[in-house]
Amino acid sequence: MNYQHSEIRSDTPAQVAGETYAAKRWNEQRSLPWRWIILGILVVGGLVAAYLLLGAGESTAVPAADRNEQAPRITVVAPGTTAIEGAINATGTLAARRAMPVGVVGEGGRVVSVPVEQGQWVRAGQVLASIDRSVQSQQARSAAAQIEVARSDANLAQANLDRALQLVDRGFISKAEVDRLTATRDAARARVAVAQAQYNELLARNARLNILAPASGLLLERNVEPGQTVSAGSPALFVIAKGGEMELLAQVGETDLAKLTPGVSATITPAGMDKSFTGQIWQLEPTIDAQTRQGTARIALSYAPGLRPGGFATATINSGTIVAPMLPESAILSDDKGAFVYIVDKDNKVRRRGVTTGIVTPGGVAIVSGLTGAEKVVLRAGGFLTEGETIVPELQGAKKAPAAAAQPKTATKG
Incomplete structure (x- = not known):
């Protein structure tokens, strides 16, 4: 039985060769779809590369006006100049204007x-x-x-x-x-x-x-x-405020003190009170404290129940009228070099401009130096801009022109 089985399992060389050829054909047919897939990928890649080349050529031919349409639209303001009532803020202690000790x-x-x-x-x-x-x-x-x-x-x-x-x-x-x-x-x-x-x-x-x-x-x-x-050597038994008149001994920096003169009006607000009182400077002390670099402006006040000697109060002193550009706080930036703003030049490019700020009012911040008022100043978003960046300025308060209908763009092949 074994002999007959071995006879049946034995193959001739011709049979072996036929089986090998059939296996190769089957493997070739099996790998054929992958070849087509790879070929398709190569074709798509070539198309993409061609498109990119054509797109680059087209972009180089886009007019400057079209490129400006892609720039960010930023609101700007032309501040001009404004007459500003100057004010100096100071603090001090209330006291009797003429304290009379009686002994x-x-x-x-x-x-x-x-x-x-x-x-x-x-x-x-x-x-x-x-x-x-x-x-x-x-x-x-x-x-x-x-x-x-x-x-x-x-x-x-x-x-x-x-x-x-x-x-x-x-x-x-x-x-x-x-x-x-x-x-x-x-x-x-x-x-x-x-x-x-x-x-x-x-x-x-x-x-x-x-x-x-x-x-x-x-x-x-x-x-x-x-x-x-x-006895005659005893300390004062009584202290009288002559006429009930009070004053605020306002501490003012020596630079601001030079701007003041007797007769200037001031608004006094005692600590813990919402009510304010009107007074005027009647004397500027002739000395400056060498440690604090401050002088004393004595502001006369009429008697009022809320004015208590020894109490703390703040003063807003009128320092005169100045003419200067006024900007909202959102337009003013600062860094280690100081305060600055972004202005827009004639080419619609953003330029940094250092400024010196003055008094702060409810209407904005006075710009003492650095601007003439005729510039176009970036109103907001200054922190997101870089110097030299091109923008599309939109003047605050100006009416916007209606948007033009989109025109189809023609790619130029070069």
């Missing part, structure tokens, strides 16, 4: 009454405090009695003189005696004047035991209580 002017003593309170209005000559005068009152009574004694002596001396004058004509009294009696009468009269003066002095001293207001105004401080002993 003991007499010999002092024990305080017996203080009939006023701080925050109260007082008038000139009003009693602010009284000092015990029991001893001084007795001294005044004694002085008054001395006046009566001296006056009695003067009356007696005058009577003696009158009698002597009646007897001198008769020869009973010499002229020398008359002269002596006259001198006695004059001395008695002088003693009356001395006693009167001493009495008046005591009255004046006693009057000074009352501490009086030197002028009308607002009582800011009360530093004494009944029972307290005071």
